[in-house]
């Protein structure tokens with residue numbers, strides 16, 4: 001291949017790379033983790049009977065524990081240099097630092113700043129995790145928080161749709 005051909009090939013490669021920017025594929029990454037925590041579902045402005053009826057076992061006076069399974073899903077475009085949307089290690093560390101380390105082995109009614117004053121249902125925990133994590137997964141975008149409170153019960157939060 002002559003020198004001129006090499007230059008042409010290099011230019012073509014740059015042009016193809018630019019074109020690829022417009023057709024980059026969006027891919028989702030799912031990072032799984034778990035934490036154990038105690039909670040009590042209770043409303044002070046309801047009588048005991050109503051609290052028991054609505055919140056059942058989760059109304060236990062001194063709280064009780066769950067092992068929560070968490071699934072965090074982010075979405076982004078594949079970086080042509082790395083082939084990654086984002087490094088799975090970075091995603092795992094973001095979840096560990098911003099969520100797991102703050103919830104694991106804690107009492108959700110008392111020990112977690114971002115849940116203060118919030119009845120710690122799985123729904124409210126998932127929404128709180130979203131708020132804590134949404135700015136911490138760049139360059140990807142947070143699209144889904146799935147939280148299992150038991151093996152059979154799962155809540156899913158995908159942010160507020162405009």
Ligand code: NI
Nearest residue numbers: 057058064066
């Ligand atoms: Ni419970």
